[in-house]
Amino acid sequence: MPVPIPGNPLGYTLVYAIDSPKGPVLVDAGWNHPDAWAALRGGLLSLGIEVGSVSGVVVTHFHPDHAGLAGQVREASGAWIAMHEADAALVKLMRGFAEEEHHDFQADMLRRAGAPAEEVGAAAGQRPWVPAQPDRELRDGDLVDVPGRTLRAIHTPGHTPGHLCLHLADADRLFTGDHVLPGITPHVGIYPYDRDDVDPLGDFLTSLERVADLGGDRLLTALPAHEWIFPDVAARAAEIRHHHEEKLSTLAGLLADRAEPPTIWETAAMMTWNKPWEDLPPMLRGMAAGEAAAHLRALEARGHIRRVQGVDPVRFQALDS
Template sequence: MDRITLDNEEFEGRNNAYVLADESAAGDDDLALVDTGIATTDARTQLREGLAERGYDFTDVDAVVLTHFHPDHAGLAGEIQAAGDATVYVHEADAPLVEQEPDAVEDFERRRRESLERWGVPDEPRDELLGFLAAADGITGEPADVTPIEDGDVLEVGGHRLETIHAPGHAAGLCCFEPLEGEGDDATEAFVGDAVLPVYTPNVGGADVRVERPLEKYLATLRRIADRNYDRVWPGHRDPIEDPTDRALTIAAHHRERTENVLEVLREHGQADPWTVSAHLFGDLAGIHILHGPGEAYAHLDHLRHEGVVALEDGEYRLVEPDRAFDLDDLVPVPVPDSETTSDV
């Protein structure tokens, strides 16, 4: 697969923009990108240079397929569209944020502020986070005129047919895209964005505060990816994943272990808000992790609340039956392989 790697120091490592080009008709290339990278000077230059090495420029891009709305994946989409009138595809749940509709952006920011308060994030780290986000505001780039898509849609771009696989959890509209070789054929590979990553575990809970029951949705996404039994997947960051079924199940195992750790925090320290649980899990946090840490703790606490294991009272979670031993296979019902994972809050 033809990919251009792009700088990204704040999130899960270097980004990937994938180039799909149909050169079957001389002088009439059909060019598409899967994700664009972040709207920074370095990433923009690297994407332009990568396209130039292949004989293209932004003006030649006919379609941009976005795995989700996060700026390190969608930041340059509007600029590319403005240069050459490319069609920009993204799931309907994320479309308003890529279009930067004022009401959608305001609602998202309001939900984030309310989440920080609800999770018990103190004033000082909250101000640090909001300052970090304000300083990084330009990375979202220009708004794009979006063509919304949904699960099961097939896109014909860059000489490929891509089937849309909705994969929420990390983001409400996150999608994987399966290149289809023929009618009825099972896809052996997929572009997966941040649904699974080769080194870190995608953040759940803080990365998109719009997602209801984020851990439950993400576990379902991991099961769906594992069930599709791909030979290889192409993530939004770093290198391809050669055994994606094992990787998906490994990440599920990580979340089962984290669920156990959250239960242990409540057993040892009593009722607590997500910020306090996060401090026990991750220690001191800075930058974007001030959002991701308590968000991850919240995702697990929220999952346990819906399972009837904890109760929420005045912003704090407590064990309903402190002395009870729980079957974690019931709480996080995903098969677990014998392998290890690296966590990133």
């Protein structure tokens, strides 16, 4: 069921319903907006399903276009909400941020990345949207509560720390969320930008290898959260891995050619995006900086670059510089 994301170029989130004797289980729920709610209810009705009969919502990850309506579904039906424990912990953390009146997480993160003062100032006072806290937490390998079906949680960190793919083993299907998409490469960022204790892009690349091997000799059909259903998870996963390896190689070359170590913001401005850097709106520049940070961190974890010590904002340089 395509559930619209008003004002977003992605257009919609694909929400799936899996029938069960206890009532349908949804994979994701869509954006929290009246138009999206109407589309979700209408899509269910077209299948002969009342939203009040939904027994559960398993959320592939905590982002608002996936988890946004989960709370409303729960209110309408009493359904449980499940997500991976790592994303559930983030939701709890976000609730804490939202309750702190003077916490300028976004603005401080932009400043430490080297963003210009006007971008930092525009972000001051912003509060994160917070999804519904899940009732159930999943771990890698857990079976989701869908009686009569074998729906297994596959932990695929990268896009978020607790991103899940869901393997419907009895039908050779893989609900891929935002982990493997047919036409675009999923966003993989690091937040705060200057963290040095995680490697989300490295995790993402490892997770791509894992889902490529899930089907063994059998092709797994991908049911993604955006764009369209496609027939070969492994082939597309290999394409996405290749894309990021090329991007890492290009970035390593750019850093080696720099006389002065760049900030994260300057690095993002050097990289190639679907529009010129100066034409990106502030929100997309922030996401691009997150992706640049993830690529820098992956190169650092591989031993190709290092962060310069004792400077603020943080800067990175090639090891032979």
